[in-house]
Amino acid sequence: MQQSYPPTMDRVEKEIAFHLEKNNTLAPAFAVYKSILAVQLKYLDKVEVAGKKSADEIKDCFRNEKYLLAEQKPVLDGVLFREVLASVAGAIREASPEAPEALRNLPELDEFNADNIDEFIQQVICFNKQEMEAFIEKKEMDKRAALDSEVIAFVIFMSLSPFISRMMQEVEAGVGFSLWRQGYCPICGQTAFMAKHRSEDGARVLECWLCHAQWVFPRLECPYCDNKEQKKLRFFYVPGDKSRQVHVCEECKSYLKTVDAKAMQKDVILEVEGIATGRLDLLAEQEGYRPPARAPLLH
Ligand SMILES: [Zn+2]
Ligand SMILES: [Zn+2]
Incomplete structure (x- = not known):
């Protein structure tokens, strides 16, 4: 692997x-x-x-x-x-x-x-x-x-x-991480700081900012509050850069920056993307959403 x-x-x-x-x-x-x-x-x-x-x-x-x-x-x-x-x-x-x-x-x-x-x-x-x-x-x-x-x-x-x-x-x-189904890291418990839609199959992969574990998490579910109501989940992006998105949950008011690597047809380094997309953090916070590090956690 x-x-x-x-x-x-x-x-x-x-x-x-x-x-x-x-x-x-x-x-x-x-x-x-x-x-x-x-x-x-x-x-x-x-x-x-x-x-x-x-x-x-x-x-x-x-x-x-x-x-x-x-x-x-x-x-x-x-x-x-x-x-x-x-x-x-x-x-x-x-x-x-x-x-x-x-x-x-x-x-x-x-x-x-x-x-x-x-x-x-x-x-x-x-x-x-x-x-x-x-x-x-x-x-x-x-x-x-x-x-x-x-x-x-x-x-x-x-x-x-x-x-x-x-x-x-x-x-x-x-062991791998295929058994893990939470919004926080299977190794160190830190919050996922970013996500990507995997280039090969479009599955959503979350990444831990501390140990860089990557694990699959359902696309139609909020990783912070487990909300599955589709009406309360949406995403936006800056016109001209559709592949770099902000996914928000109206239930817990959290956001998660997400790179659509499938649409880009190439893999990305999420830490680099995290730094490059600071503008998306500003936009999300202006609209009243909390960054992952301040999201309420279940554990
Ligand atoms: Zn970790
Ligand atoms: Zn939520």
Whole structure:
């Protein structure tokens, strides 16, 4: 089976060049994305995750609608995590002239030293964005690091990503995700941030923003509230770009950006598409819809 993640850097470069030709103001965002991705790819093959479940245990989890990390938190190499964190912080500083200088000192926080790091990872590994930011503020990590909680949370998530992606790859190659029927990630429980209609058959595929798991979800159903009433599901797009759509649910007022790769007759990298379609987020929010990260979740 072909692996969905990671994309090759060559392909990423090509997709980015395509978008930059149409809109050069995206250059700073893509520079940061590429720089972080390079760090993640470098570590993806180096990380090991202990505490693996058997194929049957994983299938049981999926059949019982439990994502993997909820059942058993993996044990990561904390010292290696800190190294990744320092590299991610450095990559952001290198790629962005506007990045805060204080990022340099972020790895020095007490939470990340060898005595505390393992416990810290166990505490935060299942957090969503809001929970991570609230935790950082409660522990005053933001004050001690002189950085916004949102920035610290972002660096932590980007550093967790190669570890969780590694787990995802092993599950994808072994059990796969055909048993999974939820709107959140089968591996880490994070919300799907984007979807595509698969180029080969048009099936809707959701992708997790953290570990990049991809799984099929019915097209005529809201992934956030399970609404199946067709009258309350619709989509819109910007004239001239019919393949990049915003699917909205009138029941829970959430939206999901969706790329119709079948109509485009080519595969896409959803993370690149996510950055390139910022305008669709603005339009959706102006119309009163919530982005996936703030959608109410069932689990
Ligand atoms: Zn995930
Ligand atoms: Zn809904």
